[in-house]
Amino acid sequence: MSDLPPLPLDRAAPEPLAVQLAGGLRAAAANGALRAGDRLPSTRELAAILQVSRTVTAAAYDQLLAEGWVEGRVGAGTFVRAVPSPGPAPVRTVAAPVAAPRIDLRAGTPCVEVIDRAAWRRAWRAAADPEPDLLPHYAGLPGFRAAVAEHLLRHRGLVATPDDVLATGGSTSAIAELAAVLPAGARVAVEEPGYRRAAAALAAAGLEVVGIPVDDEGLQVARLPAGLAAVYCTPAHQFPLGARMPAARRVELVGRARAEGALVIEDDYDGELRYDVAPLPLLAALGPDVVVHVGTASKILTPTLGVGWLVAPPAVREALLDRRARTGSRPAPAGQRVFTALAASGDLARHLRRLRRELAERRAALVAALAGVPVLGDRAGAHVLVPLPDARTARAVQEAGAAQGIGLDTLERHGGPDSGRDEGPDGGREKGRDGGRDGRRDEGRQDRGGIVLGYAGPSRADLEAALPVVATILREHLEAARGTPDTREWR
Incomplete structure (x- = not known):
């Protein structure tokens, strides 16, 4: 028998109860609360539920049987046979949907093609083995925190104990949590251009976001x-320009934070993905007293897990845990269990080795295909920057790519020096984005353009098919713009 939806009856109404009941069942079928094939209670059961006489329920069923909406089956009961139409939907004027690109080369998508599906299934099965939790783990599951501490030591050179680690819902979620425990209305500096979702999360908490140029x-x-x-x-691989902050500047930043009582939020979104040289010391290793290190599984695995981590000074951790306990918010444990299982089996380390090889090969193929077109960014991560003479050229390249079914990402969307228009939270300028100490933007940089080219998301076959098309589009537009940007001056 199907769960019965509410069937209110008004005994003071002039309409007979049997008519009201038939109308209520008819409406429940129309709005989806009852579906074709659902079994209805017997007339006796329904009369007891609604506290009416069986004569009322029998009359209602007889009416619906006559209309053809229900049918009786000998020895089985009464079933919904058809679903009445709810009537015409109200006419709404909406914008035409934007077709998804056939091949998406926008930045920020992980390379799921290299995930070992057998290992993936094993991890999910292992994640289902523990007994269901009775109480929430506000800091994160102990096994996950231990796995992250080991991961950070082996792959990022950061010494941390499981107690130093908090589970998060991902890097943006962690930044939103941190924003909530900062003083109301405080000023927070972000990179410009930079990660728009981080800036949006900070602004949404009522903080004043100040844009600082990058070089x-x-x-x-x-x-x-x-x-x-x-x-x-994002010191390990600046998003979206791809620069790596040198050791001297890292020391300078930590020193400024200590001297001025500020916190540094180090977003290490793809720090595990380096292919050329050993990584530099993390900011969190240089200044564990003033740095919050934020990491995520979304770029090295998949956003499906919805899991990340942070390592923070004790006072910050305590503030975050206190807020979680007061609000009842906490990261979901399922993704933590899968990540833990992958780490425990060694499948995570094997996956990272495969991923680094694959992305290194993809980057090399991209650079080769774009021969003669300038490409900026370290040999790391999953995207590069192609500088262009101006924002108009970048938008023209993006449109040309879309016409070929290829999704491209302009620097303008990330608040770069060519972002002169107000846009949404993921691509625009927030209040207070003054570009420097005196609130002025760098002269001569306002109209620089670029394409942020991601190479992790598509399959290898799709990437190899798209690159010659993108290379042709870029060369044509650079030639039409009469020149190639001088990358020494561009940043």
């Missing part, structure tokens, strides 16, 4: 204004 060494620490509560940056 070929990442965030320009000398341009940080005084009076900041925090600085958000």
Whole structure:
């Protein structure tokens, strides 16, 4: 028998109860609460549920039987036979949906093609073995925190104990949590161009977001204004320009944070993905007292897990845990269990080795296909930047790619120096984005353009098919713009 939806009856109404009941069942079928094939209670059962006489329920069923909406089956009961139409839907004017690109080369998508499906299934089965939790784990599952501590030591060189680690719902979720425990209305510096979702999460918490320019060494620490509560940056692989912050600038940033009582949020979104040289020391290793290290499984595995981590000074961890306990918010444990199983079996380490090889080969193929077109960014991560003379050229390249079924990402969407228009939270400029200490943007940089080219998301076959098309589009538009950007001056 199907769960019965509410069937209110008004005994004071002039309409007979049997008519009201038939109308109620008819409406329940129309709105989906009852579906074709659902078994209805017997007339006796329904009369007891509604506290009416059996004569009322029998009359209602007889009416629906006569109309053809239900049918009686000997020895089985009464079943919904057909579903009445709910009537015409109200006419709404909506924008035409944007067709998804056939091949998506926009940045930020992981390379799921290299995930070992057998290992993936084993991890999910292992994740189902433990007994269901009775109480929430606000800090994260102990096994997950231990797995992350081991992962950080082996793959990022960061010494942390499981107690130092908090599970999160991913990097953006972690930044939103951190924003909620910063002083209300505080000023927070972000990279410009940079990760728009991080800036949006900070702004949504009521913080004043201040944009700081980046160069070929990442965030320009000398341009940080005084009076900041925090600085958000991506030092291992600046998003989206691809620069790596050198050791001297890292030391300078940590020193500024200590001297001025600020917090540094180090987003290590793809720090495991380096193919050329050993990584530099993390900011969290240089300044564990002032740095919050944020990581995620979304770029090295898949957003399906919805899991990440942070390592923070004790006072910050305590503030986050207190807020979680007060609000009842916590990261879901399922993704933590799968990540833990992958790490325990050694499948995570094997996956990272395969992933680094695959992405290194893809990047090499991209650079070769774009011969003669400038490409910026370290040999790391899953995207590069193709600088273009101006924002108009970048938009023209994007449109040409879309016409060929290829999704391309402009630097403009990430708040780069060519972003002169107000846009949404994922691609626009937030309040206070002043570009430097005196609130002025760099002269001569306002109209620089670029394409942020991701190479992890599509299959290898799709990538190899798309690259010659993209290369042709870029060369044609560079030629039409009469020149190739001087990358020394571009940043």
